[in-house]
Amino acid sequence: MSEATIQGFRERILARQPLRIRGGGSKDFYGNTMSGDVLDTRAHTGIVNYEPSELVITAKAGTLLLDLKSALAERRQWLPFEPPEFAAGSTVGGMVAAGLSGPGRLAHGALRDYILGVTLMDGEGRVLKFGGEVMKNVAGFDVSRLMAGSLGSLGLLLEVSIKVLPVPVAEATVRIPMNERDALTAINRWAGQPLPITATAWLSDTLFVRLAGADAAVKAALPQVGAGGTAISAENAPWIALRDHAHAFFKGDAPLWRLALPTTSPALTLGTPLIEWGGGQRWLRGEHDANHLRALARSHGGHATRFRGGDPAIAAFAPLDPVTLRLHQELKRRFDPQGLFNPGRLF
């Protein structure tokens, strides 16, 4: 770890002014309005350790996500949760702090499922190391995973260790004409069967299904899943466009809402959604009444996020119940007693 960079971070923290932790800024739009001076992590860069046969990679927080991914690709490995990049500059630290996952979330789990260890600097400038590089580790509270999606509210990430997996040998995508209700039923049914479905997306009466895994498994499942559909390119391009919000659905300035719902929640009678993750992640565009949307999501057991755009006065995230909020505040006080890190961005 470059001592000078670390010392630089520490001095910023010890100056006791609110800080806005920032990597490549590819997710500046995400979360509540930010305040504080920017603390740029990008000087702290580099892959610290990568051992393909250990299925783990450790990188400094300012490392470009692109660099990390190309190192993995050279050894035919990847991040199966397919983190969105949104822009070329996104960093590994930002990826973990944002905690977002892409299409692979459906079959492979979320980013937090892959976090094995972190090194962070707390609000007193102390360097703390949690977890490690091994697959199973229950010594001490799981502070590493707590950092996933914490949006920098608890500490400055310095290094992260992430579990990686081999890239699936085979992959195929099919497009099936289907209305929303039928699509939701079909994908939930399939999910209960041992099929190698690794991503789904539904929009405009079309269901896209990606199969991936062993060659034989994909071949065997294709007829079952793809009946009535057409196989489209073997390439992953459509899924990358979805992942990075480059797809036409995401174009323009209209507010983007994200609903996280139990996959079996019925079709909502609200606008024209893009539905991912087997029904678990539903995107909406346009002006929606936040309270109404949140109440609706809650009534199905989920929550709604003002993901991008819209009225900055509306909280980005669904409100926490009082007990959960109290725990958030108590934890914040332990890691960041002066309240320096990304004040208000997450809660």
Added chain:
Amino acid sequence: MTTPTRKPSLHSAEHDRYFSTVPVGALLAELATLLPAGNLLTGKEDLKPYECDGLSAYQRLPRAVALAETEAQVIAVLKACHQAGVPVVARGAGTGLSGGALPHEDGIVLSLAKMKQIVRIDPLARLAVVQPGVRNLAISEAVASFGLYYAPDPSSQIACSIGGNVAENSGGVHCLKYGLTVHNVLRVRVVLIDGEVVEFGSHAPDAPGLDLLALFIGSEGLLGVVTEVSVKLTPKPQSAQCLLASFDDVLKAGEAVAAVIAAGIIPAGLEMMDQAATAAVEPFVKAGYNLDAAAILLCESDGTPEEVAEDVARMQAVLAHSGAIEVRVSTSEAERLKFWAGRKAAFPAAGRISPDYYCMDGTIPRKALGTMLSAIATMEKKYGLRCINVFHAGDGNLHPLILYDANIPGQLQTTEEFGAEILRLSVQLGGTITGEHGVGFEKINSMCEQFASDELRAFHGVKSAFDPHGLLNPGKAVPTLHRCAEMGRMHVHAGQLRFPELERL
């Protein structure tokens, strides 16, 4: 393990809060009114079954055992204990192997074993909502007719409770592919020490705010009491096949493990047993292991029949290339289960060949398996004790079983020293002192070697955010700085001894 007795006297040196001066009489009277008749145990004979968990080397009696049947009773008991300032140790099935459910001598044990309803099964959404006392295997049995199961399968799955699994973040022989408890639990309902009820996680893919579900899982009963768990259900694979590979050298077996992973294969299970372990189980279960082999590997593939065939062929090639002297492929479900029966019987077999055994649980990078095995062989001579090795090799999680006899004076202590040395080496090799059994009471001193004082302070911070008075399972999982200083344990850091910043209070 049977009979060894040693009062965990180390406790008095802990400088955790002392609770011995807190009067409990009035509390016990109150608890009796809060629980159904017969659900508050206070007689010595009634308390005896609760004096230890699966690690019976440590035993002590609590002041009382409260058997809760509903969440309302859990709330009432915790509120009363909170008010009285009396410690509470939650307990599931008591199969833990780190003394996590060891009672506190001035406190009460809160048993969740009677809360064993399966609340709801939703096959379409692939989830089940269950009470904390439901046994791990009972979930899979209840959902089997839907072609689903609950993936984490600790060897204790017939007995252990899902609440205990959540508290320990338990794993099983299939967690390399299917993940640990943390990857398979969607939501928990928790009662905090002050009686407040809160839910972490969601039936949706995520919940707003910090991931308190991840923080809670594996928290060993220190942050709250689980009253309901929503688990993710997995479709049962259509087929599975197991390879049984024999090696004439443990190092080759270790290298074969890395080679399988390096070939881009994630087996459903990848387990290793050394010769001493196969010798212990074979007469007992007749799994058909090659007793001349220095080590065997069990390597499983599951999925569609086509997928399994493809994987098996690839694994066979890798194992042969890694110098296996024999590779057998299960040809029927009965044979596959027979291969596994030996592995699953490893702990009972140890209990058959030795009066007592002590199970360790370090995790190391896979590439260090060989180094660890050689080091353990040297330690066997140093301590004059035998050790048989069963490893969750695929994820580097080791279960060396040290054989000893508690009736021989001093042998338990020698065993503990042997174990502590294995754990120290695990940390030095870049691993951890516990992969799935938890720190509990047992490994509290070894925590001082894995973590520096700043990290321990951060853990104390997490604990106090949930439980400011330290009433939930005190003296477990996270040592005080004072204890570390007093034990003279030093933080060991991947390969070297770093001189610790430990305060000498």
